[in-house]
Amino acid sequence: MSVDTVDWNTLERLRSEFLAAKGKTGVYWTSPSDLAHYHRFFAARIGWKWDAALAQAQQVGWKLQSRRLLDWGCGSGIATLRLLETFGTDCLDEVILWDHSTIACEFAKDAILERHPQLTVSIANPNSLESLEDTICVISHVLNELSLDDRAELTELSRSAKQVFWVEPGSHLSSRLLLDQREALLGQHDPIAPCVCVQKCPMRDEDNLRHWCHFFAKTPIEVFMDGDWARFAQIMEIDLRSLPYSFICMDAKSLESAPQLDGHSRVLGRPRQFKGYSKVFSCDSNGLNDYELQKRDAKSLWKSIKKGKEGSLYKWTEIVSGRIRSGQSADEDFSASSL
Numbered sequence: 001m002s003v004d005t006v007d008w009n010t011l012e013r014l015r016s017e018f019l020a021a022k023g024k025t026g027v028y029w030t031s032p033s034d035l036a037h038y039h040r041f042f043a044a045r046i047g048w049k050w051d052a053a054l055a056q057a058q059q060v061g062w063k064l065q066s067r068r069l070l071d072w073g074c075g076s077g078i079a080t081l082r083l084l085e086t087f088g089t090d091c092l093d094e095v096i097l098w099d100h101s102t103i104a105c106e107f108a109k110d111a112i113l114e115r116h117p118q119l120t121v122s123i124a125n126p127n128s129l130e131s132l133e134d135t136i137c138v139i140s141h142v143l144n145e146l147s148l149d150d151r152a153e154l155t156e157l158s159r160s161a162k163q164v165f166w167v168e169p170g171s172h173l174s175s176r177l178l179l180d181q182r183e184a185l186l187g188q189h190d191p192i193a194p195c196v197c198v199q200k201c202p203m204r205d206e207d208n209l210r211h212w213c214h215f216f217a218k219t220p221i222e223v224f225m226d227g228d229w230a231r232f233a234q235i236m237e238i239d240l241r242s243l244p245y246s247f248i249c250m251d252a253k254s255l256e257s258a259p260q261l262d263g264h265s266r267v268l269g270r271p272r273q274f275k276g277y278s279k280v281f282s283c284d285s286n287g288l289n290d291y292e293l294q295k296r297d298a299k300s301l302w303k304s305i306k307k308g309k310e311g312s313l314y315k316w317t318e319i320v321s322g323r324i325r326s327g328q329s330a331d332e333d334f335s336a337s338s339l
């Protein structure tokens with residue numbers, strides 16, 4: 001089902017639901033039209049975040065290695081659609097959808113089958129969701145809608161998955177909730193991205209509680225020339241240029257797929273620009289550090305970080321007194337290595 005004439009009231013109602021969500025939201029989808037509207041706007045933005053998160057995971061060599069995919073809290077199915085767009089359907093036997101809204105499950109099933117008619121897509125029986133052997137658990141934008149009990153159940157479920165790919169909004173709260181999931185998965189799973197090491201996350205240290213792990217995706221240029229998107233931005237008071245997201249990609253330890261990222265660092269958020277230098281918030285096995293990067297010390301690195309074109313993975317080769325003297329983007333590095 002597509003949207004011919006946009007009903008702005010529907011979108012405003014949904015937006016209010018999302019903003020009010022503080023755990024245990026209950027079912028708010030009232031009709032397939034709600035989902036069609038969601039899919040046209042809100043889910044499209046989430047889809048661009050998925051594309052960015054998947055690209056970050058692929059950059060370090062991550063692959064889909066599960067025969068089944070479970071999309072938990074599927075909504076209109078955008079997470080599955082973006083994952084299938086990236087990896088195709090050949091490696092999958094089955095897609096399973098779960099959402100406490102039956103209307104959402106049906107909508108997502110139709111949307112996925114419309115794009116991939118050859119796929120086996122089913123709606124889960126919640127009682128049979130006990131173990132996720134050979135399954136990738138895909139989760140997107142749900143944490144702030146769950147009660148503590150639901151969250152704990154989802155943690156248990158994802159612990160049994162072979163692979164977990166989880167994208168949340170890049171807000172402080174959602175990112176922090178996602179961090180709890182990362183720590184809960186660490187016993188059975190290796191972090192693939194965005195983490196560059198398996199240690200306890202430095203965000204948990206008392207001094208770092210004000211920070212959060214997040215990145216920014218890019219909005220496609222066409223969106224800025226589309227009248228409906230302009231109206232959407234105005235009515236919803238959403239800045240279309242800003243697409244913050246948080247994510248974790250983790251594989252069961254048995255897959256032995258953890259990338260070797262010794263010496264690498266992840267640049268979090270957006271580097272802050274000043275006259276002649278940038279401030280870079282960097283995460284690696286030494287913890288979180290706010291480094292200064294002077295244009296005159298490393299011009300091409302400074303330019304690359306300023307434009308944000310090379311992703312968020314870097315290798316600092318010289319740091320003196322909190323100042324990055326030299327370094328390179330991971331793409332330059334990986335092109336010369338076996339990763």
Ligand SMILES: C[S@@+](CC[C@H](N)C(=O)[O-])C[C@H]1O[C@@H](n2cnc3c(N)ncnc32)[C@H](O)[C@@H]1O
Nearest residue numbers: 043046073074075099100101140141142145150
């Ligand atoms: C903001 S939407 C996100 C939908 C989709 N994952 C996406 O990224 O576009 C949150 C979804 O989680 C579902 N949800 C909320 N609480 C749930 C629960 N306890 N069990 C299953 N689904 C739930 C909602 O029905 C809704 O479809």
